[in-house]
Amino acid sequence: MANMMLEMRNITKRFPGVKALDNVNLQVEEGEIHALVGENGAGKSTLMNVLSGIYPYGSYEGEILYQGEECRFSEIKDSEEKGIVIIHQELALVPYMTIGENMFLGNERGLRYGINWEETYTKANELLNTVGLREPSRTLVKDIGVGKQQLVEIAKALAKNVKLLILDEPTASLNEADSRKLLDLLLQFKKEGLTSIIISHKLNEISYVADKITIIRDGATIETLNNKTDDISEERIIRGMVGRELIDRFPKRSESHIGEIGLEVRNWNVYHPLYHGRKVVDDVSFHVRKGEVVGIAGLMGAGRTELALSIFGKSYGTNISGTLLIDSQEVNLKNTRQAIDKKLAYITEDRKGDGLILDNPIRINTTLAKMDKVSKNGIIDKDLEVIAANDYIQKLKTKCTSMEQVVGNLSGGNQQKVLVGKWMFADPDILILDEPTRGIDVGAKYEIYCIINQLVAEGKSILLISSELPELLGMCDRIYIMNEGRMVGEVMKEEATQELIMGQILKSSKGV
């Protein structure tokens, strides 16, 4: 029998008003990839924070045995000394530092006589090589994409002599190709003896990499599945997670009533805000009808978010040109306020950056985009706020202690739900959804899809940007394909397949 690397016994963790973990047990054997799955708010991140000492000994009940010895970590440094390294759900690299500096932050080379930069960068390059990232370690982190940043995080973990690597939703913001690369890297490290724990809502990836899967529901361990002896299909995992069969991933839409054009964009051009010579959106034209869900497929960096933001009151880019029509009327939206007034909404992919006020409660965040709906003569009516917040908590099944819970304390997926609620409350006619289900569990995804269907049934226009092709194929009436700032194709629902879309993207790439 393989050696037990980690045993977490009867872990109970309370926050004011919530028992986030209730007697959770987790056993991880040396050299395996162990997946932790469960719905949003189930307690996955909390369990890993207990393990890594972020929640110190004494703030939880139960015990942690690591390599046979009981651990009582009082801070993250203690667990790192033992080779336990956690890569968090939200990446934590410093954008204006180099890759090398980030990798050795808090773990600097040659401290006694000052930092040894030569050693830092040589060692950094070696480790980047190990994770298959061909990027000089003197590059600033802000200049590389999220896929590469994730690899830097792993290289950083390797710099700390990691023995047990914990990855909390490492592929949430990665496209399929980058995700696969990362998972293959984990499999390669496994061969070399590394043990890892991975948290993910992408169940196909879990089936792909995991040796064992522990399912957590409402802060309690439900079961552990072993890929050698159990069925670890997505359907089986879902049954454990939600406690029932989920027959369809995408809700059926009642008869569609596609009407007039709601949003039209003609010959849209956008330049980079800092590098003015760089065109980010190149002569893009498209339209979305009322009652229609239109997707935009594309790889990371295709310019989809930049396109959406530049339309949404010029919130990105410089030297923007082109024509924007709402209900066939030409409009010039100079800022987000004007965009919201024209009943346009943009649900950001970056909920922490510019979507939510994290230290404010759900109640306040819900009405943020449309305060005049809850105020009279400029004074906010708290009763109206309460009604609105409650309404969306129920509609979206947001897991929280109450509407007064601070958004920053919600689990990642539940923060996303608050963001969706905020924009639904603004009652827009045209919604641009940018990766709306990132980090959201399968059940909650279904809820969000139901809401999309309900919105189009009411005649709203929906533009859906997503890196998950199955999501676009399952939800859209029509899909545009964008690559390197240009629209390179358009497919109707009936003819759309993953192969067709990927084929068009590759065909249009420069140099191919």
Ligand SMILES: Nc1ncnc2c1ncn2[C@@H]1O[C@H](COP(=O)(O)OP(=O)(O)OP(=O)(O)O)[C@@H](O)[C@H]1O
């Ligand atoms: N600092 C905190 N204060 C209060 N409650 C918290 C805090 N951190 C987490 N919680 C609560 O504990 C529960 C578990 O949260 P956790 O972040 O562990 O969920 P998760 O399984 O990681 O979910 P997700 O898939 O959405 O990331 C949630 O109900 C959350 O609201």
Ligand SMILES: [Mg+2]
């Ligand atoms: Mg989490």
